Amino acid sequence: MQPYELTLTAAADAIRTRRLSPVELVDSVLDRVEQTEPRHRAYATVTAERARRAAREAADDIAAGRHRGPLHGVPMGLKDLIDVAGEATSASSRVRAGHRARADSTVAARLSAAGAVLVGKTHTHEFAYGLTTPQTGNAWDPDRVAGGSSGGSAVAVAAGTATFALGTDTGGSIRVPAALNGVVGLKPTYGLVPRHGVTSLSWSLDHVGPITRTAEDAALVLTALAGHDPRDPASLPAPAVNHRPGPGTDLTGVRIGVPRTYYFDHVDAEVEAAVRHAIDSLQALGARLVEVDIPMTRYIQATQWGLMVPEATAYHEATLRTVPELYQADVRVLLEAGELMPAGDHLRAQRARTLMGQEWARMLRDVDLIAAPTLPATAVEAGQETITWDDGTVEGVSDAFVRLSAPANITGVPSLTVPVGHDTAGLPIGMQLMGRPLEESLILQAGHAYEQTRPARELAPAAPAPDATHGL
Helix, strand or coil: HHHHHHHHHHHHHHHHHCCCCHHHHHHHHHHHHHHHHHHHHCCCCCCHHHHHHHHHHHHHHHCCCCCCCCCCCEEEEECCCCCCCEEEEECCHHHCCCEEECCCCCHHHHHCCCCCCCEEEEEHHCCCCCCCCCCCEEECCCCCCCCCHHHHHHHHHHCCCCCCCCCCCCCCCHHHHHHHHCCEECCCCCCCCCCCCEEECCCCCEEEEEEEECHHHHHHHHHCCCCCCCCCCCCCCCCCCCCCCCCCCCCCCCCCEEECCCCCCCCCCCHHHHHHHHHHHHHCCCCCCECCCCHHHHHHHHHHHHHHHHHHHHHCCHHHHHHHHHHHHHHHHHHHHHHCCCHHHHHHHHHEEEEEEEHHHHHHHCEEEEECCCCCCCCCCCCCCCCCCCCEEEEEHHHHHHHHHHHHHHHHEEEEEEEEECCCCCCCEEECCCCCCCCCCHHHHHHHHHHHCCCCCCCCCCCCCEEEEECC
């Protein structure tokens, strides 16, 4: 096994016990970047020299007995919405050409303090306003979408060009690409991870969280990220918690809600079968399955868009009026649409969110977790605009991808996606686990327990380099 293939947990243990040097690990990951990046295009910027320098410093610190914890010397990618002092934060947009961050975001500073090594800034759908990240290819099939908006981060982790990465999630933008690329993605409780220094899409829906290869890895990163920051008005005064799951797989006493409504509607048959099989595995570990009805489903899409669209437009108001031609067409249309939305629609969406949050809180008194598909379908081909379901219903790809993830953003509850298999085309399928606010530890424990029932997951295969007949 090459160092780039190691999970964060395994790499951290090898570094701690001096069986692996951070220099060896970072060099291995950078070699993998050189091998796969021409086809996958996960990175907006690769900071190779910075990474090598940081790896040498980490190795020296660890040799001197100054080991900072499980992230020390471990290579990471940061979504290119996250400020790192002196580095570009392009948001994958021409609008940000030439921009460099003056200071670290809170999450970048916390990861730096933990000793993590920046490999580079990963691509996002422009300003996080989309579900495909069109400039990046899926790790399992580069001719299919990576998912978005944190597509670069998910592909980097799936391909072995980052041991872990950070993404942001406004309507599913961590969980969608994680599920499509066969890795783990965690959207924490709203306000648990500070967003200071992170470019906003929709301030009342935005979250920052980890993309990793395992639930245990996600727990290690979350432990480093979580904690109050007064510079983020939504930041929670939550106590410091070690979220690392225990070694056992016993889920006895855990009540898992299985939706009767919404989450299995208009879902691909292979996706449904894989997720239901995974839910059965949770039951075999001792969990009790309880059927639940998802509340207020008819309002989910309208509420998500009613909150996100005007907030995004407000953020971009100045540049939309001065340099509209610099935005990609799909993003510009959405931003312009926000200018036409009446204030009453936004207010009604806020009211609906409050009511929906109350109803979800009631539902989560009767169960501890909700288990459901992360997405209704696997990765579509690049450029595909719609999905046609068995009953003839036609749905836009972005609408389909956001449909099952949006409720956790609207309500602010934590949500974890874990891989649960592949379809017959070899494309990954994800299961979503949602729980009560600030109960990430239980979600991560359930995800970790499930993973112990499965063979160790392999990285996505290296994509062939493009040639004259099949270019980038």
